Amino acid sequence: MAKMTAKQIEALKPQAKPYKRSVDTGLMIRVATDGTKSWIIQYCVEKRQHDYPPTRKWGPITDDAHLSPVDARTLASTIRALAREGIDYRKKLEEDRLATEQAALAEAALIEAQRALLKAESLTIKDMFDTWLADGVRRSDGNAEILRAFNADVLPNIGASLVKAVTEHDIRAILRNVVGRGAKRMAVILKDNLTQMFAWAGKRQPWRKLLAEGDPMALIEIDKIVSPEYDLDNVCDRILSITEIRELHDAFERLNTAYANAGKKRRHVQPVEPTTQAAVWIMLSTLCRVGELSMARWEHVDFDAAEWVIPKANVKGKISALTISLSPFALAQFRKLQSITGKGPYCFPSHDGKTHINVKSITKQIGDRQCMFKVTASKAPRRLLKNRHQSDALVLADGENGPWTPHDLRRTGATLMQSLKIDKVVINSCQNHVIAGGKVERHYLHHKFEEEMREAWLKLGAHLELLLRPKANVIPGEFSNAA
Numbered sequence: 001m002a003k004m005t006a007k008q009i010e011a012l013k014p015q016a017k018p019y020k021r022s023v024d025t026g027l028m029i030r031v032a033t034d035g036t037k038s039w040i041i042q043y044c045v046e047k048r049q050h051d052y053p054p055t056r057k058w059g060p061i062t063d064d065a066h067l068s069p070v071d072a073r074t075l076a077s078t079i080r081a082l083a084r085e086g087i088d089y090r091k092k093l094e095e096d097r098l099a100t101e102q103a104a105l106a107e108a109a110l111i112e113a114q115r116a117l118l119k120a121e122s123l124t125i126k127d128m129f130d131t132w133l134a135d136g137v138r139r140s141d142g143n144a145e146i147l148r149a150f151n152a153d154v155l156p157n158i159g160a161s162l163v164k165a166v167t168e169h170d171i172r173a174i175l176r177n178v179v180g181r182g183a184k185r186m187a188v189i190l191k192d193n194l195t196q197m198f199a200w201a202g203k204r205q206p207w208r209k210l211l212a213e214g215d216p217m218a219l220i221e222i223d224k225i226v227s228p229e230y231d232l233d234n235v236c237d238r239i240l241s242i243t244e245i246r247e248l249h250d251a252f253e254r255l256n257t258a259y260a261n262a263g264k265k266r267r268h269v270q271p272v273e274p275t276t277q278a279a280v281w282i283m284l285s286t287l288c289r290v291g292e293l294s295m296a297r298w299e300h301v302d303f304d305a306a307e308w309v310i311p312k313a314n315v316k317g318k319i320s321a322l323t324i325s326l327s328p329f330a331l332a333q334f335r336k337l338q339s340i341t342g343k344g345p346y347c348f349p350s351h352d353g354k355t356h357i358n359v360k361s362i363t364k365q366i367g368d369r370q371c372m373f374k375v376t377a378s379k380a381p382r383r384l385l386k387n388r389h390q391s392d393a394l395v396l397a398d399g400e401n402g403p404w405t406p407h408d409l410r411r412t413g414a415t416l417m418q419s420l421k422i423d424k425v426v427i428n429s430c431q432n433h434v435i436a437g438g439k440v441e442r443h444y445l446h447h448k449f450e451e452e453m454r455e456a457w458l459k460l461g462a463h464l465e466l467l468l469r470p471k472a473n474v475i476p477g478e479f480s481n482a483a
Contacts, residue, residue: 036057038057041054054072171220276366296310
């Protein structure tokens, strides 16, 4: 077969129709009607003829857009040699392209993994906390208490620290600092929250990889941080004796009278808020929790039926709603309260009236009037807080029995019921406790004790009326106090 030279190819002129000329074995030149010359390489694989048009056109020399006759012949020889081995050049090009793409994707994935690793290694405790707060924990207060505690004690100390760099010593230092200012219970709660956060992170990426060398909380022993005598279970048994209940009543009256008779009231010690005084007697006579009372709405108080409904949403643990039969004693306190806050929807409204007071507000008011118990770790008096009424006006029994809290009133009321020979199952029902017993008992025994509970609340209210009666001498059902 005659081979065409470069000059002969160059001399080919366009015609009315495209045409082809053989340049070499398996190599053709195609001339378009506009004179453009293109290469065609012919080869046979598995007895099938194939035409392959190189992407570069004919040219006297090879460049990015053109292929010279010499290089075209070389390419044709290569393609035909592959064909003799059963390799289709077109398929080979596609396979090579796919392999190149896969290699590029693999390289990109490797680069991205390296970037992710670098990013993960730069994650801080603040990053972990924010993620846990958003996806890993859901408390009834909207995580407000956790946020406050971490912002106060954790994030200022280790928030900017790398997760992989935080050690048990860093955590222990934080907890000791909290204990150092006398907040032992807070230290225990903070330790539990930190444990929960690290446990959650240890099961998920990228945190799991960052904690590969161990969870620092696993080495924290809170009993070695708080004082040896501290009760880690926070089991409180404080109750107010009958003498202390009377003393509390007299303290309220004394403060009210002194303030009413004061000439310059701005300089005089202010009495406890009338709403808080009412709250104290309501908690004592109904056994409700301070949070349940703080969230109470007037729509749930029926004065005609003498009933107060605590919705399930307001009950601790959202166990079940509770209908409390109000004794005349408790009902009188609600009437006093209504005369003060009855124009709004909440029994204990916030300052703007748009919601209820903070569920810790009553506890703080009572605690602020027992300042003698507010001390630092060195037993020195704690500095007074600004814009708070602080005194020892509500210290009972000269402080011999320690401080008391609103929750102690719930325990005291339950103990008073016990002293009045009321069955403990009924007392537990009045407190909305889950009745103890096996699954079989809870499954089959569904008596609600509604009548028994009503009688229990009435007995307790009558007992309190007698107890607080001026110059009362004999109080039936006196119980041995923990004073």
